[in-house]
Amino acid sequence: MKAEIVSTGTELLLGETINTSAHYVAGKLSSLGIEVDYHTTVGDNPERLEQVLRQAIGRSDLVVTTGGLGPTIDDLTKELVAKVMDIKMALDPSSLEQIKQFFGRRKAPMPKNNEKQAYFPKDSKILPNPIGTAPGAIIVKNGKTVIILPGPPFEMTPMFDNFVWPELQQTIKPEAERMNERVLKVFGMVESAIEEVLVDLMNLPNLSMALLAKRAEMHIRLVARSSEKSSAEAEKVLDNAETEIRRRLGNKVFGRGQETMLGIVGQLLKDEKYTIATAESCTGGLLGA
CATH class of the missing domain: 3.40.980.10 (MoaB/Mog-like domain)
Structure with a gap:
C-alpha cells in the first residue's frame, strides 16, 4: 500500500x-x-x-x-x-x-x-x-x-x-508486507567512509539502509520488509545485516536503538569496576549530578 x-x-x-x-x-x-x-x-x-x-x-x-x-x-x-x-x-x-x-x-x-x-x-x-x-x-x-x-x-x-x-x-491484511526497523549507532567514522564500507549491503533484497548524521554520531537505519504474518522473517534480515555491519565496522558501532554513548560508557565502567573522581569549580555540582 x-x-x-x-x-x-x-x-x-x-x-x-x-x-x-x-x-x-x-x-x-x-x-x-x-x-x-x-x-x-x-x-x-x-x-x-x-x-x-x-x-x-x-x-x-x-x-x-x-x-x-x-x-x-x-x-x-x-x-x-x-x-x-x-x-x-x-x-x-x-x-x-x-x-x-x-x-x-x-x-x-x-x-x-x-x-x-x-x-x-x-x-x-x-x-x-x-x-x-x-x-x-x-x-x-x-x-x-x-x-x-x-x-x-x-x-x-x-x-x-x-x-x-x-x-x-x-x-491491512495479515499477509500484507510488514516493516521492521533497527538503528545502529556509530562513532568515529564520517558518512562517506561508512558508505564505502557498506555500499554493497545497500542493495540487499528486502532491506533498505540509510545513513543519518546525528551531531557527533552516525546512525545506520535499517528497514526490513517481510510478507509473513509475524515479524520473524524481517527480524532475521535485520539480524544478518547487523552482524555483517558490526563485522565490517568493528567497535565503531557502539550501540543500537535507544542506547546512548553515555549509557554504554557508564555500563563499561561498571563492568570493569572502574570509578571516576572529579573536581568541580564554578559548575555548582552539575557534573556530579
Whole structure:
C-alpha cells in the first residue's frame, strides 16, 4: 500500500509551526508496513490545495491529511477532497450536536460558522473529536482511502490512536508486507567512509539502509520488509545485516536503538569496576549530578 501525507497550513510553510503531526502519522503508518512515499505541505490556498490533493489521490492508495478542518473560510480540506473525489457534502447531525455541546460546556453560544465543521463528504466514516470542534473522517471510493484529521497535534494524535489506528489494523491484511526497523549507532567514522564500507549491503533484497548524521554520531537505519504474518522473517534480515555491519565496522558501532554513548560508557565502567573522581569549580555540582 502506497501512502501520502498532506499537511495544510501557511504557518507550516512559514516555519512558524513544526509539523509534528506528519512525523507522528508517518511513523505509525510505517510500523504497519504502509510505505509513505510523499510528504506534501501546502498553504491555505484553495487552488494549490486542490492541485496537491488531485495529485496525491491519483498516485497513492492512502492519503492522510492534517489541518484545514476549522470553521473559517480558508479551512477547505473537506470541501476540496469532496470535489476531487466527486462526492457531495452532507451535514452530519451527530457531529453538529457534539459541536454544540462543546460550546455548551463552556457556557457560550456556538458561532454560526462552526456549523461548517459538521459537514463531510457524503457516506464518510466520522471520527469524533472530544477535545475540539473539528471531527475527522475516513472517505473510501474507487479503491482510494482518504483520512482527514485536524491539524493541532493535541487533537490529531488521540483521534489517530483511538479511531484511525484500529481501523487501519483491521484494513491491512495479515499477509500484507510488514516493516521492521533497527538503528545502529556509530562513532568515529564520517558518512562517506561508512558508505564505502557498506555500499554493497545497500542493495540487499528486502532491506533498505540509510545513513543519518546525528551531531557527533552516525546512525545506520535499517528497514526490513517481510510478507509473513509475524515479524520473524524481517527480524532475521535485520539480524544478518547487523552482524555483517558490526563485522565490517568493528567497535565503531557502539550501540543500537535507544542506547546512548553515555549509557554504554557508564555500563563499561561498571563492568570493569572502574570509578571516576572529579573536581568541580564554578559548575555548582552539575557534573556530579
